[in-house]
Amino acid sequence: MTDESSKQAQQTVLSERLAVLRKNKAFIVGAAILGFWVFSAIFGKLIARYDQDFMDYEYINSAPSGKYWFGTDSNGRDVYSRVIVGSRIIIVISFLATLLGAFLGASLGLAAGYLKGKFDMVLMRILEAISAIPVIIIALLAVAAIGRSSSIITILIIGFIFMPNVARTVRAAVLGESELEYVAAAKLRTEKTAHILFREVLPNVLPTLIVEFTVRLGYAIFAVATLSFLGAGLEAGSPDWGTQVADTWSLIFTNVWWPTLFPSLAIASVAVSINLISDALLEVFEL
Amino acid sequence: MLRFIVKRIGLSILTLVIVSLIVFLMTSIMPGDIAKQTLGRDASPEAFEIWNKEKGFDKPLVVQYSRWMGGVMTGDLGTSLQYEMPVSELLAPAASKSAQLAIVALLLIAPISILGGIAAAMNRGKKVDRALTVGGLSAAVIPEFVWAVVLILVFGVAIQVFPVSAFPDEENPNLISSVFHLILPSIALLFVLFGYISRITRAGVIEALDSDYMRTAVLKGLSRKTAVFKHVLRNALLPTIAVIATQVPYLAGGLIAIERVFNYPGFGNILLDAVVARDFPLLQTAVFLTGVVIVVFQLIADILFAVLNPRIRQKVTE
Numbered sequence: 001m002t003d004e005s006s007k008q009a010q011q012t013v014l015s016e017r018l019a020v021l022r023k024n025k026a027f028i029v030g031a032a033i034l035g036f037w038v039f040s041a042i043f044g045k046l047i048a049r050y051d052q053d054f055m056d057y058e059y060i061n062s063a064p065s066g067k068y069w070f071g072t073d074s075n076g077r078d079v080y081s082r083v084i085v086g087s088r089i090i091i092v093i094s095f096l097a098t099l100l101g102a103f104l105g106a107s108l109g110l111a112a113g114y115l116k117g118k119f120d121m122v123l124m125r126i127l128e129a130i131s132a133i134p135v136i137i138i139a140l141l142a143v144a145a146i147g148r149s150s151s152i153i154t155i156l157i158i159g160f161i162f163m164p165n166v167a168r169t170v171r172a173a174v175l176g177e178s179e180l181e182y183v184a185a186a187k188l189r190t191e192k193t194a195h196i197l198f199r200e201v202l203p204n205v206l207p208t209l210i211v212e213f214t215v216r217l218g219y220a221i222f223a224v225a226t227l228s229f230l231g232a233g234l235e236a237g238s239p240d241w242g243t244q245v246a247d248t249w250s251l252i253f254t255n256v257w258w259p260t261l262f263p264s265l266a267i268a269s270v271a272v273s274i275n276l277i278s279d280a281l282l283e284v285f286e287l
Numbered sequence: 288m289l290r291f292i293v294k295r296i297g298l299s300i301l302t303l304v305i306v307s308l309i310v311f312l313m314t315s316i317m318p319g320d321i322a323k324q325t326l327g328r329d330a331s332p333e334a335f336e337i338w339n340k341e342k343g344f345d346k347p348l349v350v351q352y353s354r355w356m357g358g359v360m361t362g363d364l365g366t367s368l369q370y371e372m373p374v375s376e377l378l379a380p381a382a383s384k385s386a387q388l389a390i391v392a393l394l395l396i397a398p399i400s401i402l403g404g405i406a407a408a409m410n411r412g413k414k415v416d417r418a419l420t421v422g423g424l425s426a427a428v429i430p431e432f433v434w435a436v437v438l439i440l441v442f443g444v445a446i447q448v449f450p451v452s453a454f455p456d457e458e459n460p461n462l463i464s465s466v467f468h469l470i471l472p473s474i475a476l477l478f479v480l481f482g483y484i485s486r487i488t489r490a491g492v493i494e495a496l497d498s499d500y501m502r503t504a505v506l507k508g509l510s511r512k513t514a515v516f517k518h519v520l521r522n523a524l525l526p527t528i529a530v531i532a533t534q535v536p537y538l539a540g541g542l543i544a545i546e547r548v549f550n551y552p553g554f555g556n557i558l559l560d561a562v563v564a565r566d567f568p569l570l571q572t573a574v575f576l577t578g579v580v581i582v583v584f585q586l587i588a589d590i591l592f593a594v595l596n597p598r599i600r601q602k603v604t605e
Contacts (some may be wrong), residue, residue: 026421061370125301125302125305129300129302129303129305129306129309129578130309132303132581132582132585133309133310133541133574133577133578133581134300134304134384134539134540134541134577134581136540136541136542136543136544137539137543137558137574138578139573140308140543140559140562140576141313141314141562141570142313143562144314144561144562144563144565144567144570145313145314147565158467161424197425218428219428221428222429222430225433226429226430226431226544227434229544230434230543230544230547230559231563232562242430242432245432245433245436249436249548252436252439252440252444253444253451255444256591257440259442261437261440262438264433264436264437267429267430267433268429268433271425271428271429272425272428272429272432274428275424275425275427275428276421276425279421279424
């Protein structure tokens with residue numbers, strides 16, 4: 001088979017799978033919910049009904065109403081607007097953290113799976129040790145060590161913590177690939193290792209990497225929300241969902257449930273939507 | 288078999304050494320002057336020096352590390368900066384509290400998740416299966432604190448069935464009251480763990496359902512249900528147990544948020560306090576011990592797996 005025709009065959013397979021994906025109910029629901037939140041993340045200020053920091057002192061802790069759809073918090077701020085505007089923080093941070101983790105992990109995984117030997121062994125032991133500590137605990141340790149928390153720090157920490165999982169998945173996929181003929185052929189053509197890894201092997205493990213990316217993105221939402229809930233993720237006072245829940249949840253004992261419930265549901269809906277998408281991708285790509 | 292176990296234990300020890308190095312280096316190399324934070328900015332440079340000397344922070348890192356590890360090996364876990372108390376006296380009661388919560392949670396989670404997995408497997412491909420599988424995994428990606436807050440809202444405030452604190456108010460609470468207070472936090476953990484455990488049970492049961500001995504059992508005239516509970520479970524349960532053991536990391540990470548919401552004086556709560564106070568001796572040891580618990584559970588799971596399945600044993604020793 002020539003290069004051209006094999007590429008064409010690959011594209012047909014891809015478009016067939018995308019067609020299957022478009023008919024997958026879980027994928028449609030997940031994509032719709034995530035799409036809504038991505039839209040709010042970009043245009044949040046336009047669909048918000050008030051400024052997220054505007055305090056209406058005549059409406060402190062007031063229940064959901066026509067004026068304030070999701071009610072107001074103890075500072076008289078509109079919960080609806082804060083939830084909409086807050087979507088940007090968690091989505092951007094989670095996305096960038098996952099991107100960093102996927103990039104670092106894929107590079108290490110490619111190298112480990114391809115080079116094998118001592119490099120692989122040492123790397124895998126270190127990565128295993130990192131993943132022996134729960135994500136939240138190692139992130140908290142890092143926050144304590146650095147001495148302050150900010151969105152950049154959260155991105156870096158979560159990116160590094162996700163590196164081992166991505167590396168392991170990519171490594172396993174590469175181990176399967178490196179025995180194949182096209183790699184041997186590239187070696188015979190005396191291609192550089194970097195060329196073989198990134199131009200030959202990477203495209204073939206890409207479906208695995210994409211699914212891993214979406215799975216990690218779900219965990220990133222989980223981790224970012226939890227860290228900011230624990231007060232170790234972001235600058236204080238931001239309209240981030242986890243921070244909102246942390247700031248308001250003690251009010252639920254006085255039956256003021258709306259400032260807590262709506263950001264909680266927002267977190268849940270984003271996490272579930274990403275899970276539905278990654279689940280559908282797994283099914284369609286038969287991984 | 289012995290060779291496998293020895294090798295596996297060796298690997299676990301190696302992992303723990305690396306864990307201890309990572310934890311130590313993270314808390315030692317990072318910028319930030321602990322002395323300044325503890326004594327206040329206005330203390331004299333001499334006071335800082337004396338304080339650092341007293342705590343051993345002036346020593347080279349190698350010395351600090353070996354002193355810390357040497358202490359941990361011999362049961363001396365160091366002294367907390369914020370409480371000025373031995374770390375062991377702080378961690379021991381907290382760890383026992385967390386263990387109580389974990390046991391109640393697992394007693395609730397394991398049977399429900401296993402039954403869920405069996406139900407899904409026996410209805411493979413049908414609506415029940417889809418609902419349990421997709422629902423279980425969707426629930427698993429929602430953070431524990433969200434579940435905890437929503438559960439308190441529904442069962443603690445709206446319809447007051449369960450107490451909203453995980454810790455009884457009474458002086459000497461009896462066992463029933465203690466367990467009762469742990470139900471709601473356990474349900475929050477159930478939502479997060481159900482998906483993983485039931486999925487593994489489902490896979491195990493499906494594999495067993497397709498096996499030859501199952502066909503024989505059905506041909507012998509056993510009903511499908513009897514066959515499942517007599518033959519399939521024996522084969523499907525053990526991998527599930529191994530998975531439950533490897534889920535301990537999630538449990539340990541999740542306990543922090545749960546204990547915070549339910550105001551429970553456990554290991555997670557004390558760890559979070561140590562983060563906020565930047566109490567490094569306490570934090571280092573607490574994180575390292577978490578690593579020890581997780582690695583030991585994984586070791587047990589791996590050995591269990593190998594005992595059951597000789598093929599795995601061979602792969603590792605090769």
